[in-house]
Amino acid sequence: MRRWFLNLDFYKEEANELKIAIFKDDYALLFMKLLPILIFLLILNTFILAGFLVHPTGKVVQDVKIEYANLTNVVDGDTIDTNLGRVRLLGINTPEKKHAGYEEAKSFLEQFIGKEIILEKTIDDKDKYGRLLRYVFFQDKFLNKEILSKGLAHFYSYNEDKYSQKLKSAEEKARNLNLGIWEKSKEICSSCIILVKLNEIDPGEFVLFKNKCNFNCDLTGWTINDDSSSHEKKLNFIIPQHSQYQLNYTGSIWNDAGDSLYLRDASGLMVIFFRYP
Ligand SMILES: [Ca+2]
Numbered sequence: 001m002r003r004w005f006l007n008l009d010f011y012k013e014e015a016n017e018l019k020i021a022i023f024k025d026d027y028a029l030l031f032m033k034l035l036p037i038l039i040f041l042l043i044l045n046t047f048i049l050a051g052f053l054v055h056p057t058g059k060v061v062q063d064v065k066i067e068y069a070n071l072t073n074v075v076d077g078d079t080i081d082t083n084l085g086r087v088r089l090l091g092i093n094t095p096e097k098k099h100a101g102y103e104e105a106k107s108f109l110e111q112f113i114g115k116e117i118i119l120e121k122t123i124d125d126k127d128k129y130g131r132l133l134r135y136v137f138f139q140d141k142f143l144n145k146e147i148l149s150k151g152l153a154h155f156y157s158y159n160e161d162k163y164s165q166k167l168k169s170a171e172e173k174a175r176n177l178n179l180g181i182w183e184k185s186k187e188i189c190s191s192c193i194i195l196v197k198l199n200e201i202d203p204g205e206f207v208l209f210k211n212k213c214n215f216n217c218d219l220t221g222w223t224i225n226d227d228s229s230s231h232e233k234k235l236n237f238i239i240p241q242h243s244q245y246q247l248n249y250t251g252s253i254w255n256d257a258g259d260s261l262y263l264r265d266a267s268g269l270m271v272i273f274f275r276y277p
């Protein structure tokens with residue numbers, strides 16, 4: 001009897017091994033049959049990842065696009081000409097002509113004339129003037145970021161993208177070091193004037209300043225600006241000691257969604273920087 005049971009166990013084991021072998025063979029066969037489909041799906045996936053990313057809004061956008069170009073001419077600190085067309089550097093806004101930082105930003109870019117640069121598109125292709133909106137790289141240099149790091153531009157975004165945070169930090173570092181456009185005013189009144197309120201809701205936009213010192217402050221020749229360089233307003237008033245002054249706007253200057261205020265003294269040095277939201 002004992003022998004019989006042993007034999008039975010032996011046959012059971014044989015049968016199990018055979019089953020496993022058949023199962024393994026089936027699996028291999030199935031795998032071989034599915035292999036071309038798997039390879040096809042893998043390639044398709046790679047193409048999808050290379051060409052598209054999902055924007056935080058949930059919208060699928062063509063997000064990664066890199067092109068090689070030749071830098072042929074520098075228009076100003078944030079605009080260059082290339083063989084592919086005029087390019088507006090994304091994420092930055094450099095000073096206008098005759099303003100501190102204008103020449104420095106321009107000559108920084110001029111060192112790359114005749115060089116092969118890399119242009120990267122993220123969300124937007126062109127602005128309303130038909131300029132290509134691009135991030136610009138030369139070898140390991142990220143030019144948009146370098147300009148911010150040197151304090152030669154303020155951060156300016158059309159649409160937030162994967163580089164926005166990096167660029168904002170570069171700007172913040174330069175600001176904390178008082179570099180370039182962030183150089184602080186040495187005027188005595190620069191520590192007297194405070195921003196009480198900025199009302200960005202139009203109609204009726206206004207900016208309310210206060211002179212907290214016990215002497216009058218003459219703001220003649222000082223300038224106030226939002227993120228767009230073309231909106232500069234020259235001031236011509238005195239704020240008496242311990243008084244407020246409300247600067248009213250008729251047009252729509254202060255963007256409701258977010259903007260920045262730059263108050264500079266007559267020599268262009270920074271008095272107040274305020275960004276919202
Ligand atoms: Ca507004």
Ligand SMILES: [Ca+2]
Nearest residue numbers: 226253254255
């Ligand atoms: Ca604005």
